[in-house]
Structures are given as C-alpha cells and as structure tokens.
Amino acid sequence: MGARHRADFPGLPEGWHYLDSAATAQKPQAVIDAIARAYGPDYATVHRGVYQRSADMTLAFEAARARVARFIGAASADEIVFVRGATEGINLVAYSWAATQLKPGDRILLSTLEHHSNIVPWQLVAERVGAAIDVVPLTADHRIDLDAMAAMITPQHKLVALAHVSNVLGSVLDGARAAQIAHSVGAKLLLDGCQAVPRLPVDVAALGCDFYVFSGHKLYGPTGIGVLWARGDILAQMPPWQGGGAMIDKVSFAGTTYAPPPARFEAGTPHIAGAAGLAAAIDYVETAGVAAIHAHEAALVRAARAALGAINSVRLFGPEDSAGIVSFAIEGVHPHDIGTILDEGGVAIRAGHHCAQPLMAALGVEATARASFGVYSTPADVAALVAGIERVTRIFG
DSSP states (O other): OTHHHHTTOTTOOTTOEEOBTTTOOOOOHHHHHHHHHHHTTTOOOSSSOOSHHHHHHHHHHHHHHHHHHHHHTOSOGGGEEEESSHHHHHHHIIIIIIHHHOOTTOEEEEETTOOGGGTHHHHHHHHHHTOEEEEEOBOTTSSBOHHHHHHHOOTTEEEEEEESBOTTTOOBOOHHHHHHHHHHTTOEEEEEOTTTTTTSOOOHHHHTOSEEEEEGGGGTSOTTOEEEEEOHHHHHHOOOSSOSSSSEEEEETTEEEEOOTTGGGOOSSOOHHHHHHHHHHHHHHHHHOHHHHHHHHHHHHHHHHHHHHTSTTEEEESOTTOSSEEEEEETTBOHHHHHHHHHHTTEEOEEEOTTOHHHHHHHTOSOEEEEEOOTTOOHHHHHHHHHHHHHHHHHHO
16 A cells, blocks of 8 residues: 555656545546547447447446446446536435425535535525525534434434535544434435545445445546436436436427436436546455555554644644544644645645535634545655645744
C-alpha cells in the first residue's frame, strides 16, 4: 500500500504530494487503459447495433453494471442505474421518487454535515410539494447524532438522506442503525456513499438502506459516471425522470410506455467508456483490498492528526477515527493562504467550504483546510503536509 501503488498512477510525479483525493482521486493506469480501449479498438454504441462489435460492447457495458452490483452487494444488476455522478443520482431520487411520493405536511430529515448535493435537491422538492426539512445535529466529536435522530424522527418523516462518510470530517455513519431508525417510522433512507466506497467495504443489504449513491471519479474511476442503487421494488414503482431514447418500451403519439428499470432511468446514449473505466477502477480497488485501503488511510490519519494537533495554532475537526480525511484550521490564517503556501512546497490540499456551508456555520468557521488520503498516499505525504503547516505558522507567526 502507499508507495507500491503510487507507481500505478501516472498523475503522481515524484515530489508531488497529492492530498485531495476526497475531491477527486487520481487514476491508475489500468483505468486509463480501459477507457482508451473503450474509445479505441472496442468502441461502438450499445443496446442498438446488430453488428458484432456493438453486441460485444453491450455485453461489456452490462458486465460493468453487474460488476458494480457485486461491489456493493446489490441483489441484482437491474438495481444499478448509471448516472453522471452522485449529484445526479440524488436528483433522480428527488424528482422521480420524492416528488411523486411526498405530499404537503410530509417531512425530510437531513444532517448538519451534508454536502450541498444532499441538501439542495431536497429543498427544491420540499418547495414543490409543500414538505418540510429537519436537520439532525452533530455529536461533540462531529458525528451525526443518531440518538438525536431517534428522538426527533416522526411518522411525518418520509425520507432520511445522510452521508455515509462526511466529505469534510471523515466521520463514519452507522448506516445500519440509521436505517433501523428511519424504518421505525416507515421512512426511506438514502445514503451518500461518495466518500465511503473508495475506503470502506460497502454492502447495501447489510446497511439496510433504500437508496445508495456514489461517483466514479472518487473511486479512482472516470468523471461523468456514477451509480444510483435502489431496492428493486422501489425502482419498479418510480416513474421516468428524463425522456428520450433507451428508456422507452413503445412510442406513439397516442402515448408512450416505458422500459423496466434500470433502462427506464437511462435516457440517451450512456457514458459507455465511463462504465468500462468504472469497472476497471472497482477491479483495482478490490485487488488492493478495500479493508486494506481503509487500514492504510486510518494509519495516515492518525499520524497527521497527531502531528498537526501538536501545533498550538492548529484546530482539528472531526473524530479521531475519521476515514481518510483530516480537516483543520490555523488561527488567524485563511485556508486559501494555507493551500497556496502548501502548493509552493508541492503539497496539494483542498481549502474552502467543501460544498458544506451549513457545516461550516455549525463549526464556527468560514472554511477549513482539508487533507485527504488514497491508496497511493504515503507517510512522506504526511511529513510534507506537516512541514508545510509549520512553514505557514512561521510566515504568519
């Protein structure tokens, strides 16, 4: 792990310390090669051609769907909907399921630490149907407070949408307990798995959730492709949310009938090469071992938190056992200045509100600096980060 895998990633030159994997992960050569083959010697459209290459590409595309299903423990490949990313997956649920199932007086339950993509779609739907939104607070160590959730949930709550792993704090949700709480009042549970699938074993059946979304590009795969998983019985009842080719059964001016899931939700030509790249990324991650990646990142988090915590002016956020992510602030220094100075030393971090402005308000800051790790991260990356932060404190001291 670490240096051994780093050689697989052509985007990581010697001496550059990439600590922004939570925003987007670098791509291994195996993924790049899979995309190149899909756009090159293997390329053809899918689901349409009767010639052999199109048939072969269709088989590969559907094999990628089945690969995703196995990766997250789905009961069937038909429960996997390819989307542009987690944001589109959440919007699909919001407009196809929530907008048709919720009514005035119903409530949606979110948490303080959600990404904007798991807030704004629900606000739009709530405004449209007359529903209301409630927000679960955080514990003292910056986890979603499931005890508070259990106390505040009511039969009026029809949907709960939570991050499986926080993109800012790295805090890991007990998804199975969240599902139990949601289901105790008949609510559905959607989990945002963007930060979970690259670093934690995910089994949607064991979690007991109803919807699960993630993006390919954070999983060492391509941009522009992601996954919505939903239980088959729920998908079967959801109407289309976009119209066009591929999602139809029969079209006439008298009326149109629609294909069963997942085709019903995949209007238009899909991201064919993206599916190939995503399947290759999953192969790479599973070969490395998701549990091993988690242990590797956890060790780096412990080292980074210990070193940064020893610097008086540094304030750390999130729990001690955060998953692959360390967010922090330096007293009197804007995170953008931190990021700029670190970049001068070849250290790339994220600085800003991380698309989580309500969380920033709860933490009492405008923004944070965030270092995030991946399968290719090494102790040398942590050392470079700490040296850079020490330089920041000297400059602003």
